[in-house]
Structures are given as C-alpha cells and as structure tokens.
Amino acid sequence: MLKDITLGQFFPGKSILHKADPRMKIILTLLYIVAVFMSSSIVSYIVTVAFTVILAVISRISVRVILKGLKPLLFIMLFTAFFNIFWTKGESEPLFAYGIIKIYKEGIIFAVLMIVRVACVLTGSSVILTYTTSPIALTDGLERLLSPLKKIKLPVHEFSMMMTIALRFIPTLIEETDKIMNAQKARGADFSSGGLIKRTKALLPVLIPLFASSFRRAGELATAMECRCYRGDKGRTRMTQLKYKPVDLLLLLIMVAYGAGVVLSNIYLGNLIVL
Amino acid sequence: MNALELKDITYTYSKKTPFESKALDGVNAFFEQGKVNGLIGHTGSGKSTLVQMMNGLLKPDIGQVVLLGKDIWEEPKKIRQIRFQCGLVFQYPEYQLFEETCEKDIAFGPKNMGLSEDEIRERVRSAAEFVGLDSTLLKKSPFELSGGQKRRVALAGVMAMEPSVLVLDEPAAGLDPIGRTEIFGGIRGYQRAKGNTVIIVSHSMEDVAEYCDNLTVLKNGRVLLSGSTGEVFRHEKELVSSGLGVPQITRFMRLLRERGVECADNIYTVEEALREVKRLLEERRGENA
Structure with missing residues (x-):
C-alpha cells in the first residue's frame, strides 16, 4: 500500500537520460519547465507534447509507471481545469448559459491546455530528473550547481547532506512503517474502519514506535558519521567526480532546439490555427 | 492432524x-x-x-x-x-x-x-x-x-x-x-x-x-x-548446499564415528551427546573389567 508512491522515485536503467550528468539534468529540467510554460500557441503545444513523449520514450521508463506518477495529481488538475472553465470570459457568445453560469469556448480550450501543460511538466521533469537520477546523484549535482553560493557563506554542503540523508531514509521509513503496521495488524489493530477520530487514534500504535526508532536511528547515524571523521564540507574529497560528457552537450543542444522551436512557433505560427 | x-x-x-x-x-x-x-x-x-x-x-x-x-x-x-x-x-x-x-x-x-x-x-x-x-x-x-x-x-x-x-x-x-x-x-x-x-x-x-x-x-x-x-538432519549434504548445516554437535558426532567410535547417528543436542558419551564410556569400562 505504502509502496505505491512513485512520484520522485528512481528507476535504474541504461538510457541516455540515465547516463547524463546530474548537474546537466537539473539545468535541462529548468529549461524544459520554462519552455513548457512559454508555449502559447497550438503549434507550440503540439511541439511540447511531442517532445515530452520523445523524452519519455528514450528514458525507457514504462508507460504504466508514468501514468501512476500522474494519478495522485489528477484531482488537482481536474479541479483547476473545472474552475478555468467557469471563470474564463470570452469575447464570443457563450456556448452555454444558465443564470450567472456562462461557459465560453475560450474557457474550455484554456482548461484543456492547462491539463496538457501540467501533465507535460510532470512527465517531462520526472523523466529527465527524478525517475532517471539516483537521489544521491541528484543532491550531489545540486550541491555542485549551488556551490558558488558558498562564497556568501550559505551552508550549501550541509543542506545537501541533510537532503541526501532525508532522501536516503524515505524508503527506510516507509519500510519501517509497513513493518510496524503489519506487527500491529497481527495484534488485531484495525486501520481501515471507523470514523476519522477512530482512525487517527488507531495510528498511534504506529506513530509512537516510528518516532522512537527515528530518534534512535538519527543518533546511530550521527555516531557512525563521527566515527568516520565527518566534519562537514571543509577539506572533504569525493569518490565520484562529476564530469560533463559529449552526451550532456547533445542533450543540451536538443533542449535548446526545443526551446527555440517553442519560441519561434509562438511568434511565427501563433496565428496559423486560430483558437 | x-x-x-x-x-x-x-x-x-x-x-x-x-x-x-x-x-x-x-x-x-x-x-x-x-x-x-x-x-x-x-x-x-x-x-x-x-x-x-x-x-x-x-x-x-x-x-x-x-x-x-x-x-x-x-x-x-x-x-x-x-x-x-x-x-x-x-x-x-x-x-x-x-x-x-x-x-x-x-x-x-x-x-x-x-x-x-x-x-x-x-x-x-x-x-x-x-x-x-x-x-x-x-x-x-x-x-x-x-x-x-x-x-x-x-x-x-x-x-x-x-x-x-x-x-x-x-x-x-x-x-x-x-x-x-x-x-x-x-x-x-x-x-x-x-x-x-x-x-x-x-x-x-x-x-x-x-x-x-x-x-x-x-x-x-x-x-x-x-x-x-531427526529425519531432516540426516540430509547433511543438502542442508550444507543450501547454506545451512546440521548442529555442530551432530557434525562432531559424525566425525567421531568416522574415526571409529561406535556412537549413535541421531544426536542433535549437547545433552543427547553427553548421554551418549557417558553410555559409551560405561560400555568400555564394562569391557575392560
């Protein structure tokens, strides 16, 4: 049950996207998100959808996994689309009118484009970054990208170490929660029936042991790190040195081409298909 | 049942x-x-x-x-x-x-x-x-x-x-x-x-x-x-091949047997082994007397 959370989960593989440098992938993701949000004409939307599909295909992440990642946000997408339909005013005659409720053609188009945009951003960014980058590589890349900020005394390394540890312990915590829930279920605990108060109370036998073991684990980890002489950033060397490879340049060029495509089609082909 | x-x-x-x-x-x-x-x-x-x-x-x-x-x-x-x-x-x-x-x-x-x-x-x-x-x-x-x-x-x-x-x-x-x-x-x-x-x-x-x-x-x-x-521990080879084994004392008794001591082959605990060894010693004493 708890293992179903896939958003932000790493799937090992051997695709181009898996091999690319994490720093480059973070940059690519930012470029990609900007480009998607700049899309404003039908043609640029088509380009965006096509590009996202291509990214998903070359990442070799299964369609099932991608759809499963979108599912938790389906509600939010439908919710915003719903409001867009009713709140957007158009210039032409409303398609449907009942009292103060008026639905315009623009509203529907806007709502659909909104869903497409959000779905693309989610799919694209998880395919470029989260599904294809291990959490360790991800925080490592982030630390390197932000390292210029160390000059103004921002504890970049400490933040990224905290993030690495947090990410590292998410699966452990999930597993632990699962284990404790099973142990309490074996003693007849019931998590799935009764009202809100009863259900919240039923979680106590899970939360208390979970907190207790989290504190224990934090203490043990701190001791283990001290034992290996961890003293923060200063003088720390790395086992894996990040290096840009030709693949990274290729991906960057492709991404720039896509961005340029979006901008150009906004400018020159914006009126090709009139909304 | x-x-x-x-x-x-x-x-x-x-x-x-x-x-x-x-x-x-x-x-x-x-x-x-x-x-x-x-x-x-x-x-x-x-x-x-x-x-x-x-x-x-x-x-x-x-x-x-x-x-x-x-x-x-x-x-x-x-x-x-x-x-x-x-x-x-x-x-x-x-x-x-x-x-x-x-x-x-x-x-x-x-x-x-x-x-x-x-x-x-x-x-x-x-x-x-x-x-x-x-x-x-x-x-x-x-x-x-x-x-x-x-x-x-x-x-x-x-x-x-x-x-x-x-x-x-x-x-x-x-x-x-x-x-x-x-x-x-x-x-x-x-x-x-x-x-x-x-x-x-x-x-x-x-x-x-x-x-x-x-x-x-x-x-x-x-x-x-x-x-x-008892039956399962007779299959020492299979147990060892699957990463397990037999109790140490069972192996010990097997080694004793291989060296010519006539002890029983169904010993699985230290207590049983102790009894068996006592029995053997008494037998020997009887023979010597």
Missing part, C-alpha cells in the same frame, strides 16, 4: 516493475497440530514472506492457506479474526511497543479481540508469567527496559491473544545466550500449557534441534526438505 497447511503458494514482490522478484514458488508445507514446528532457510529463502502468508498479512498470488481446516481467504472481510487465531511475532518485535506501561501493551491484542476487562487482566497475567516478567516490570514503561526484556514483553503481547497457532519469526535473533534460553523457555512453557501449535522460524540449527519436533527447510522459495527434526 495439521493446524496449518500451505498449498502451492506462489508470491511475487513488486510485480511488473524493474524490482520484480519471486519470493515463493509453489510452496507446499504443513504444520502439525500441538507440535513445535521449525521453519529454516538461508537469508532470502522466503521464510519471512511465508510467515506473513500464514495470518493473511500477505495474500498469495496462487495457492491456499488452510488454517484449522478452513481457507483463510474464504471470507476476506473476516481476515482480522484469522489474526487472532494465528498469532504472529515479527523479527525484532521490541520495536513495536508503544504503550505507557508493559501491562497495557500486552493488553493491546486481547483488547482488540473485544474481551472483558477481567479476561484481559487474566490473560496479561498468564502471558507475563510464561515469559517470566514480574509485576514490577509490568508497571514500567517499555522504553525503560533492556532489549531482552522488551522482546519478552512483545512476545507476551501476542501470547495473550492465546492463538491456536503461534508463529515466531527469529524470536531469539540478537539475544545473548541467557536471553535465548529465556525466550525459548517461555515459548516451550506456553506450548506445553496450552497444547497449541507453534511455528518457529530460525536459522540457528542448534535452536531448532533443541526445541522443534518437525522441520521444514526452504530454499529459493521452495520446500527443500520436511519431516521430523
């Missing part, structure tokens, strides 16, 4: 993802009523998965779990009742304690069963007695106790439900020798007093030799051997 039968159980983790792995592959096993049954296997052989099948925490992809003559998945809505009939003590159960006092923690299971106050009190008292917890400890917070004491509280928490089948996953893992004897003594005491069925998962050959009547050996998600403890 069998208290629990597993028929052709197959189970796969994380189906249809890159993490897919087959944990159980057509397991057929039975556990005799009123006996102490051992389930042994190397790490990753599927023991812990199999254990979670027994009380319906996991549902097999294929196959049937028959508890006291009834398929436990016949009425999925009543699966909670199954958990009271087949009590499961997980590995390192001390991490599941949560109540303010040990007494209350042991009472958690019986309370969930909906028993009366008096009945609960009686059950907590008797369960605490089996595992050797005295009344001053019962009033303490479980977080103040030592590891071995916590383990015994957790064990009592499941015993207090008085399940017909008590399943224990590595009950003595990580305990010192005294802790081991205490835990196993408690289990044996419970089993003798109630006459219930016990299933012990372990990879200590010494422990299962001493406490189990029957053994089932798992290897790579399949049953490799099963039978009485």
Whole structure:
C-alpha cells in the first residue's frame, strides 16, 4: 500500500537520460519547465507534447509507471481545469448559459491546455530528473550547481547532506512503517474502519514506535558519521567526480532546439490555427 | 492432524516493475497440530514472506492457506479474526511497543479481540508469567527496559491473544545466550500449557534441534526438505548446499564415528551427546573389567 508512491522515485536503467550528468539534468529540467510554460500557441503545444513523449520514450521508463506518477495529481488538475472553465470570459457568445453560469469556448480550450501543460511538466521533469537520477546523484549535482553560493557563506554542503540523508531514509521509513503496521495488524489493530477520530487514534500504535526508532536511528547515524571523521564540507574529497560528457552537450543542444522551436512557433505560427 | 497447511503458494514482490522478484514458488508445507514446528532457510529463502502468508498479512498470488481446516481467504472481510487465531511475532518485535506501561501493551491484542476487562487482566497475567516478567516490570514503561526484556514483553503481547497457532519469526535473533534460553523457555512453557501449535522460524540449527519436533527447510522459495527434526538432519549434504548445516554437535558426532567410535547417528543436542558419551564410556569400562 505504502509502496505505491512513485512520484520522485528512481528507476535504474541504461538510457541516455540515465547516463547524463546530474548537474546537466537539473539545468535541462529548468529549461524544459520554462519552455513548457512559454508555449502559447497550438503549434507550440503540439511541439511540447511531442517532445515530452520523445523524452519519455528514450528514458525507457514504462508507460504504466508514468501514468501512476500522474494519478495522485489528477484531482488537482481536474479541479483547476473545472474552475478555468467557469471563470474564463470570452469575447464570443457563450456556448452555454444558465443564470450567472456562462461557459465560453475560450474557457474550455484554456482548461484543456492547462491539463496538457501540467501533465507535460510532470512527465517531462520526472523523466529527465527524478525517475532517471539516483537521489544521491541528484543532491550531489545540486550541491555542485549551488556551490558558488558558498562564497556568501550559505551552508550549501550541509543542506545537501541533510537532503541526501532525508532522501536516503524515505524508503527506510516507509519500510519501517509497513513493518510496524503489519506487527500491529497481527495484534488485531484495525486501520481501515471507523470514523476519522477512530482512525487517527488507531495510528498511534504506529506513530509512537516510528518516532522512537527515528530518534534512535538519527543518533546511530550521527555516531557512525563521527566515527568516520565527518566534519562537514571543509577539506572533504569525493569518490565520484562529476564530469560533463559529449552526451550532456547533445542533450543540451536538443533542449535548446526545443526551446527555440517553442519560441519561434509562438511568434511565427501563433496565428496559423486560430483558437 | 495439521493446524496449518500451505498449498502451492506462489508470491511475487513488486510485480511488473524493474524490482520484480519471486519470493515463493509453489510452496507446499504443513504444520502439525500441538507440535513445535521449525521453519529454516538461508537469508532470502522466503521464510519471512511465508510467515506473513500464514495470518493473511500477505495474500498469495496462487495457492491456499488452510488454517484449522478452513481457507483463510474464504471470507476476506473476516481476515482480522484469522489474526487472532494465528498469532504472529515479527523479527525484532521490541520495536513495536508503544504503550505507557508493559501491562497495557500486552493488553493491546486481547483488547482488540473485544474481551472483558477481567479476561484481559487474566490473560496479561498468564502471558507475563510464561515469559517470566514480574509485576514490577509490568508497571514500567517499555522504553525503560533492556532489549531482552522488551522482546519478552512483545512476545507476551501476542501470547495473550492465546492463538491456536503461534508463529515466531527469529524470536531469539540478537539475544545473548541467557536471553535465548529465556525466550525459548517461555515459548516451550506456553506450548506445553496450552497444547497449541507453534511455528518457529530460525536459522540457528542448534535452536531448532533443541526445541522443534518437525522441520521444514526452504530454499529459493521452495520446500527443500520436511519431516521430523531427526529425519531432516540426516540430509547433511543438502542442508550444507543450501547454506545451512546440521548442529555442530551432530557434525562432531559424525566425525567421531568416522574415526571409529561406535556412537549413535541421531544426536542433535549437547545433552543427547553427553548421554551418549557417558553410555559409551560405561560400555568400555564394562569391557575392560
């Protein structure tokens, strides 16, 4: 049950996207998100959808996994689309009118484009970054990208170490929660029936042991790190040195081409298909 | 008669993802009523998965779990009742304690069963007695106790439900020798007093030799051997090839035999060995006299 959370989960593989440098992938993701949000004409939307599909295909992440990642946000997408339909005013005659409720053609188009945009951003960014980058590589890349900020005394390394540890312990915590829930279920605990108060109370036998073991684990980890002489950033060397490879340049060029495509089609082909 | 039968159980983790792995592959096993049954296997052989099948925490992809003559998945809505009939003590159960006092923690299971106050009190008292917890400890917070004491509280928490089948996953893992004897003594005491069925998962050959009547050996998600403890330990080669072995004392006696000492070949505990050696010495003395 708890293992179903896939958003932000790493799937090992051997695709181009898996091999690319994490720093480059973070940059690519930012470029990609900007480009998607700049899309404003039908043609640029088509380009965006096509590009996202291509990214998903070359990442070799299964369609099932991608759809499963979108599912938790389906509600939010439908919710915003719903409001867009009713709140957007158009210039032409409303398609449907009942009292103060008026639905315009623009509203529907806007709502659909909104869903497409959000779905693309989610799919694209998880395919470029989260599904294809291990959490360790991800925080490592982030630390390197932000390292210029160390000059103004921002504890970049400490933040990224905290993030690495947090990410590292998410699966452990999930597993632990699962284990404790099973142990309490074996003693007849019931998590799935009764009202809100009863259900919240039923979680106590899970939360208390979970907190207790989290504190224990934090203490043990701190001791283990001290034992290996961890003293923060200063003088720390790395086992894996990040290096840009030709693949990274290729991906960057492709991404720039896509961005340029979006901008150009906004400018020159914006009126090709009139909304 | 069998208290629990597993028929052709197959189970796969994380189906249809890159993490897919087959944990159980057509397991057929039975556990005799009123006996102490051992389930042994190397790490990753599927023991812990199999254990979670027994009380319906996991549902097999294929196959049937028959508890006291009834398929436990016949009425999925009543699966909670199954958990009271087949009590499961997980590995390192001390991490599941949560109540303010040990007494209350042991009472958690019986309370969930909906028993009366008096009945609960009686059950907590008797369960605490089996595992050797005295009344001053019962009033303490479980977080103040030592590891071995916590383990015994957790064990009592499941015993207090008085399940017909008590399943224990590595009950003595990580305990010192005294802790081991205490835990196993408690289990044996419970089993003798109630006459219930016990299933012990372990990879200590010494422990299962001493406490189990029957053994089932798992290897790579399949049953490799099963039978009485004596029968199973005759297959030393198969056991060694699956990453297990026979008790050290059994191997010792085999080596003695290979060197020409005519001792019995069914020695599995140190106590039995001691008796056998005494017998042999007396025989010799008789010959010399």
